[in-house]
Amino acid sequence: MSLRLQPPIPPVPEDTARVARAACRTGTRCLVLRDQLGTVFTDADFADLYPRRGQPAYAPWRLALVTLLQFREGLSDRQAAEAVRARIDWKYLLGLELADPGFDHSVLCEFRGRLLAGEATGRLLARVLDTAREGGLLKAGGRQRTDSTHVIAAVRDLNRVELVGETLRAALNAIASTEPDWLRAIASPVWHERYARRIEDMRLPEAGPKRDVYVAIVGTDGFHLLDALARPDAPPAAATLPAVEVLRRVWARHFDRVEGGDGGARLRPVQGRGPGDRVESPYDTDARFRAKSSTRWTGYMVHLTESCDEGAPRLVLHADTTPANVHEASRTAPIHAVLAAKGLTPAEHLVDSAYISADHLITAREQHGIDLVGPGRRNLSWQNHIEGAFSLDDFVLDRDRRVALCPEGKESTSWAEQPKQPGQRAFIRTQFRAADCRACGSRERCTRSRSGYQGRVLTFLPKREHEALAAARAREGTANGKSLYAKRQGVEGTLSQAVRAFGLRRARYRGLAKTGLQHASTAAALNLDRLAAWITGRPLAPTRVSSFARLAA
Structure with a gap:
């Protein structure tokens, strides 16, 4: 496909405009956008995503608008292509003749592929913002706000047993598509019965010894396949498949080899599902698990x-x-x-x-x-949540002398500045003499150390960071x-x-x-x-x- 830049986009055809205004007397979103904002996009906005030679491509400015309308109404590619053919308000926005047949739905997928390949995923949003800015509706230097929400991946949640089984099955399918003869030679006959269907469609053995045996068999099969791919006679194309790389990652995390015997596999102890590089599905390796609040x-x-x-x-x-x-x-x-x-x-x-x-x-x-x-x-220390306890705010920090003064008049004896490490926050740690704290009448309001061999320890930020955070908290209370x-x-x-x-x-x-x-x-x-x-x-x-x-x- 090639893009041949056309002269300025023509107006809406007369028949389309007449029918649209007759059918939509009160106006619609599409009519308002075309009348007030024009087409928003032009072919020149996407010219760098198309080659100079080849069959002429469908106008990308129209595909951009259809993509946004598609997301607005939650339509699939087929439904969006059908709406271009059948809906008069869409034809008005796109400037199409009433009899225009539209395009095949696969063109939308290809257009998204060009945006991804050209690292232009933000171009649609940027052009809409430019249009608002040109109309005087958006300016820099104002007030903005940010928040987030969770997004559920387009894959099924898998437990640990399903994950390893489906990962191996996905690798076998990928290799079968590229190197079927090689896979036929090394695959065990029972593999076809074991991995022919999706794991969630099979009846897995009940939990206990039978389930453990099944998992060990899957792990052994996976190591057998990886060993075969590591041999010199293995096809390079199969060894570098993305699905095979996922198999390596999953097996490295979940299985250990059993030394001796037939070289079997043993499932590793559970390592948790918190932050890390754990693959949750072989079909979406970027998706990660998270627990936030409930x-x-x-x-x-x-x-x-x-x-x-x-x-x-x-x-x-x-x-x-x-x-x-x-x-x-x-x-x-x-x-x-x-x-x-x-x-x-x-x-x-x-x-x-x-x-x-x-x-x-x-x-x-x-x-x-x-x-x-x-x-x-918030400071989560217990002193900040009990009335009458001595929190950090009750201590006087003399940064010039590098000491802290407690409410009872005692000075700290150590002052250590922890250097900032990559990914870590710099802080200062100061400690009071254990003998002073043991003899203090306010000990119960200050520290819960039971041994008596350690005085109160304060940890706080350097001066600039401390003042910035204090100012933010002070404004918060006004x-x-x-x-x-x-x-x-x-x-x-x-x-x-x-x-x-x-x-x-x-x-x-x-x-x-x-x-x-x-x-x-x-x-x-x-x-x-x-x-x-x-x-x-x-x-x-x-x-x-x-x-x-x-x-x-």
Whole structure:
């Protein structure tokens, strides 16, 4: 496929316009967007994704609009292609003749593939934001807010036994597609019965010794296949297949070889499902498991950043997709960097405590001029939760003399500055003399050390970080600070709309890159919806109140 740039996009055909206005007398979202914002995209926006020679491609500006409409209405590729043929409002937005047959649904998949191959997954959202900026509806230096939600991967949750069995089956299928003759020669006849069907469709042995024997057999079969692939006569194409690499990773984590005998396998003890490089499915190796509060899922996290200035539409400026086990705090700096690259750096950025640290407060201010607003993480020590106990705030820190003074007038005897390590936070540790603490009448209010051989130990941040966090906490307690932070709650409504009307929480595709494209496209589609609402003066829907709740009013 090649792209041949056409002259300026022609207007909507007369017959299409006449029928659309007659059929949609009150107007629709598509009619408003075409009349007020034009086509949003042009072929030149995607020219670098197409070769110069080949059969002419379907107009990419139309495919971009169809992609956003598809995500807006939760349509499959086939349904979207059918809507192009059958819906008059879509034809009006796309500028098509009434009799235009549209295109084959596979063209949409190919278009997404070009966006992924050209690392242009954010181009759809960027062009929608440019359109809003050109219309005076979006400016830098305002107020923005960010929050996240979980995303469930498009794969089935597997227990440990199912994971190893399905991983081996996926590797066998991949090799059978590329090197069938070689696999036929080394595969045991019982493998066809054991791995011909999906593991979840089989009746696995009951838990106990029979299940353990089955798992050991699967592990032995996997090692047998990996050993065969490691021989010099093994086909190189089979040994480098992605499914085979997943098999190596899964077996390295879950199995040990049994020395001697027939070279069998033994299942390793459970290593947990927390943060790490654990593969949860052989069909989506980017998906990770996470437990957050009462929610447990396998998949991803998506962070949405939106504008929230008065007198302007609330537009999603960035959609950041990560594996589920990536913590929110690690995304604050990357989000700021992307906003700065887009020329949309905010003056105030409202976030919850998961995105806040002393380093974030300083870096956001010094590198981007951003006032990061949010509650600092709470001190979880018992002294901060018991009335009358001596917390860190009750001690006087004399940084010049490198000592701390306790409420009873005693000075600390040691002061150690821990150097900042990669991925770790710098801190200062000071300790009081054990003899002073043993003889102190306020000991029970200060330390719970039972041995009596250790005095009170204080751990705190360096001066800059300590002051930045203290200032954030002080503002949090003021009326103005509470009023400002209350505006962050609006982003939860955006997440709710994206989840319920746009299917944000369920991945349509497998893999981090494709899921990221889905979220960027969903953000762009949500912006088109909000721009149409802003242009037509449609107000935000009020919060629903139940009949019983209204009785109290």
